[in-house]
Amino acid sequence: MAEASTAPPDQRVPESIQHSVLAEFAAGVCRDIAGGLLSTTGDDLVPFLEREVGRLRQALEDPFALGEGSEPRHPPVFDRRGRIAVATNPVVSHRNAIAPPMKLVRSGDECEFTVELPLQYQGPPSKLHGGYSAVLLDEALWKAVRVNVSAISFTRELTIGYERPVPLFEPVTVLARVTEVDGRKTFAEGEILAGGEVCSRAHGLWISPRPRE
Numbered sequence: 001m002a003e004a005s006t007a008p009p010d011q012r013v014p015e016s017i018q019h020s021v022l023a024e025f026a027a028g029v030c031r032d033i034a035g036g037l038l039s040t041t042g043d044d045l046v047p048f049l050e051r052e053v054g055r056l057r058q059a060l061e062d063p064f065a066l067g068e069g070s071e072p073r074h075p076p077v078f079d080r081r082g083r084i085a086v087a088t089n090p091v092v093s094h095r096n097a098i099a100p101p102m103k104l105v106r107s108g109d110e111c112e113f114t115v116e117l118p119l120q121y122q123g124p125p126s127k128l129h130g131g132y133s134a135v136l137l138d139e140a141l142w143k144a145v146r147v148n149v150s151a152i153s154f155t156r157e158l159t160i161g162y163e164r165p166v167p168l169f170e171p172v173t174v175l176a177r178v179t180e181v182d183g184r185k186t187f188a189e190g191e192i193l194a195g196g197e198v199c200s201r202a203h204g205l206w207i208s209p210r211p212r213e
């Protein structure tokens, strides 16, 4: 298998479905280790790590059993230059161990995501770090812009209002929609909700780069 973490994109090689499933499984184990390292102390630490490493070892011994009947959530795709592109997105990609990952459940005029945040995203006790609320909202609003405007756009301004803390360890919803399109500029807004109540609100501006001369 290619050393995907160090190889530049154009040196990555195509991979089987089983390897994509294995990579996503390994990212999931990394996520569980990251959370467990924060909640496991003293004598529990070694058995915890042995258990997690054991899950990974078992998958390595029989990656085909792991992949049987299942599809990777984010299989590598070919980019416009025909190179293999791994889904690196740090919010939604199952292959990225630092992504929660946030899941798109509805896409259209309004985009809806769901996500459950574990301990590694904690700011105040049992609550989401505010900077990470901005990350979730940036991604969700960018997606609403992406779905509703043909040109690719990048975040130019993003304003967050923190009305209530976002809880960890339970499903939260992230909503996003476009409010105005004005040439290269697209304005969007959205919210993070928990238990039906708005915790954070965002609005911002996305701009598509000037076409090259």
Ligand SMILES: CCCCCCCCCC(=O)SCCNC(=O)CCNC(=O)[C@H](O)C(C)(C)COP(=O)(O)OP(=O)(O)OC[C@H]1O[C@@H](n2cnc3c(N)ncnc32)[C@H](O)[C@@H]1OP(=O)(O)O
Binding pocket: 089, 138, 139, 142, 152, 153, 154, 155, 156, 157, 184, 185, 205, 206, 207, 208, 209, 210
């Ligand atoms: C393949 C992509 C995968 C993406 C994955 C998900 C990513 C999630 C979203 C992100 O996080 S993107 C990453 C974070 N964003 C960036 O890194 C963007 C950095 N900024 C830029 O690259 C440039 O500033 C940008 C391309 C966004 C715009 O550059 P321009 O030079 O084309 O914009 P310009 O400054 O000319 O502004 C365009 C227009 O907007 C106006 N404008 C700028 N700021 C404004 C403002 N705050 N309010 C109202 N209007 C504003 C500006 O006056 C101007 O108006 P006019 O067209 O009428 O002249």
